[in-house]
Amino acid sequence: MTSRRDALKLAGLSAGALALGNGTAAASTNTAYAYSTSVRHKSGRTYSPGQPGRDYRPVETPNGSTLPYTVKDGVKVFHLVAEEVEHEFAPGLSGRCWGYNGQVHGPTIEAVEGDRVRIYVTNKLIAPTTVHWHGVILNSGMDGVGGLNQRSIHPGETFVYEWTFTQYGTFMYHSHHDEMTQIAMGLMGMIVVHPRRPSEPLPDRDFALMLSTWMMRPGVRRPDPNEMADFNVLTINGKAYPGTAPLVARTGQRVRFRIGNLSAMHHHPIHLHGYAFEEIMTDGGLVPKSARRPETTTLVPVGATRTVELIADNPGDWAMHCHMTHHVMNQMGHGIPNMVGVDPSSFDARVASLLPAYMTMGQDGMGEMGVHIESGHMRAPENSIPMVGAQGPHDYITMGGMFTIFKVRNGISSYADPGWYDDPLGMARPATADELRHDGIDAQVGAPMTGHGMTKMGDDH
Numbered sequence: 302m303t304s305r306r307d308a309l310k311l312a313g314l315s316a317g318a319l320a321l322g323n324g325t326a327a328a329s330t331n332t333a334y335a336y337s338t339s340v341r342h343k344s345g346r347t348y349s350p351g352q353p354g355r356d357y358r359p360v361e362t363p364n365g366s367t368l369p370y371t372v373k374d375g376v377k378v379f380h381l382v383a384e385e386v387e388h389e390f391a392p393g394l395s396g397r398c399w400g401y402n403g404q405v406h407g408p409t410i411e412a413v414e415g416d417r418v419r420i421y422v423t424n425k426l427i428a429p430t431t432v433h434w435h436g437v438i439l440n441s442g443m444d445g446v447g448g449l450n451q452r453s454i455h456p457g458e459t460f461v462y463e464w465t466f467t468q469y470g471t472f473m474y475h476s477h478h479d480e481m482t483q484i485a486m487g488l489m490g491m492i493v494v495h496p497r498r499p500s501e502p503l504p505d506r507d508f509a510l511m512l513s514t515w516m517m518r519p520g521v522r523r524p525d526p527n528e529m530a531d532f533n534v535l536t537i538n539g540k541a542y543p544g545t546a547p548l549v550a551r552t553g554q555r556v557r558f559r560i561g562n563l564s565a566m567h568h569h570p571i572h573l574h575g576y577a578f579e580e581i582m583t584d585g586g587l588v589p590k591s592a593r594r595p596e597t598t599t600l601v602p603v604g605a606t607r608t609v610e611l612i613a614d615n616p617g618d619w620a621m622h623c624h625m626t627h628h629v630m631n632q633m634g635h636g637i638p639n640m641v642g643v644d645p646s647s648f649d650a651r652v653a654s655l656l657p658a659y660m661t662m663g664q665d666g667m668g669e670m671g672v673h674i675e676s677g678h679m680r681a682p683e684n685s686i687p688m689v690g691a692q693g694p695h696d697y698i699t700m701g702g703m704f705t706i707f708k709v710r711n712g713i714s715s716y717a718d719p720g721w722y723d724d725p726l727g728m729a730r731p732a733t734a735d736e737l738r739h740d741g742i743d744a745q746v747g748a749p750m751t752g753h754g755m756t757k758m759g760d761d762h
C-alpha cells in the first residue's frame with residue numbers, strides 16, 4: 302500500500318514538523334523510519350484506519366478524555382503537547398503538574414489493531430522529555446527511551462513517532478527522560494488498541510483507569526518528585542475521591558475496566574464490591590480462557606495494566622478502591638503519634654489556654670477528621686484536603702484517594718451520575734429492642750464503650 306512516493310511524503314512531513322522546533326539537528330537522523338516501516342500489519346494485510354462505531358466501541362476515560370486524530374493518507378495523526386497544567390486533584394486541592402494537552406494525565410490514545418499512527422509530540426515544558434509507548438511492540442527507534450532510542454525532545458521542539466499497531470490491548474505512555482521527576486509530575490496516559498477481529502464479546506461499557514501516586518506537601522502547589530516512600534495523594538485518572546467521577550452502567554451490561562499503574566513504587570490491589578470479575582488481559586496480551594479465574598481484587602503492579610470484565614447483574618452503589626488502607630486517605634500525615642485510645646482532654650485544656658481552637662485529633666481513629674474539617678471545627682492548611690472524604694447518602698464517607706463508585710442501575714438511558722442508590726431490598730439499620738429480644742441477643746455484652754482502655758495523655762503506660 303505504501304509506495305516509494307508515500308514514503309517520501311512521510312519523510313517530508315516529518316522533516317517539516319521537526320523544523321517547527323528550535324533545533325534542527327534531529328531532522329537528518331529521525332526521518333529514516335519512514336523508509337524502514339510500512340503500513341502493513343504483521344499478518345501481511347493492509348487495513349484502512351479503524352473507525353469508531355464500525356470497528357470498535359470507544360473507550361471512556363472518566364475525568365479524562367480521548368485524544369482526537371485526523372487521517373492523512375491512511376495514517377491516523379495525533380498530537381501530544383507536554384506542558385505545565387494547573388490540576389485539581391479534588392475540590393480543595395490543586396497543584397502545578399505536568400501533563401499533556403492541558404490535562405493530567407494525558408488523553409487516552411485509542412486505535413485499532415492494524416492502524417498506522419503518527420504521533421507528534423511538542424515539548425512545552427522547561428525540561429527535555431521523550432515519550433515511551435509502554436507495552437506497544439514497535440521498532441526500536443520509536444520506543445522513546447531518551448538517549449537509548451532517540452535524543453531527548455528539547456523545550457520548544459516537536460518530534461514525530463510513527464508505527465503500525467500489530468497487537469491489541471491496554472497499554473500506557475509516559476515520559477522516559479528523567480522519569481523520577483517527570484512521572485511524579487504527571488506525564489503519563491493510557492493507550493487502548495481494539496482488536497481488528499475481536500475474539501471476545503465486545504464490552505458495553507469500557508473504562509480506562511490510570512493509577513498514580515503523588516506527594517503534595519500541605520501548602521505547596523508542586524508535587525514533590527524527591528519523595529521515595531510517603532505519598533499522600535493517590536489518584537485514579539489524576540483524581541482523588543471525592544474528585545473521582547462515578548463509573549455508571551446499566552444492569553445486564555458487559556463492563557470492562559482497563560487499569561494501568563504508573564505509581565512511583567506502589568502496587569495497587571484494586572477491589573470491587575458486589576462482584577466477582579475475570580482478569581482477561583494484561584499489557585502482555587490476552588489471558589488464555591483456561592487461565593482466567595474469578596477475583597474480587599486485581600493486583601495492578603507498577604508498570605503494568607490489568608483488564609478485568611464482569612456482567613453488571615447486581616444493581617447498587619459499589620465501592621471500587623485500592624485495598625491498601627493508606628491509599629484511600631487524602632493527605633494523611635504519617636509522622637504523627639498513635640492517638641487511638643488516648644484521652645487528650647487534660648492536654649487539650651492546657652493547650653487551649655495558648656491556642657483557643659486547638660483539638661487533638663485521632664483518639665477514636667481518623668474517621669471523624671474529614672467531618673471536623675468540612676464543618677469548620679478544624680482548620681486545614683490552605684490548598685490541602687487532610688483526611689477529607691465526602692458526604693454520602695447516609696453518613697460521611699471516610700474515604701479519599703484511590704476510591705471511586707461503580708453505579709449500576711436498572712433501565713437507565715443516560716450515563717450521567719444517577720445519584721445515590723435506594724436499595725429496595727433493604728439496608729443495615731439499628732436493631733430494635735423487639736428484634737434483640739426475639740433472637741436472644743444481649744446488646745450489653747462486652748467491654749464498656751468509654752472510660753476503659755483509654756490512656757490519659759501524659760501517662761507512661
Ligand SMILES: [Cu+2]
Nearest residue numbers: 569623625628
Ligand atoms: Cu494502592
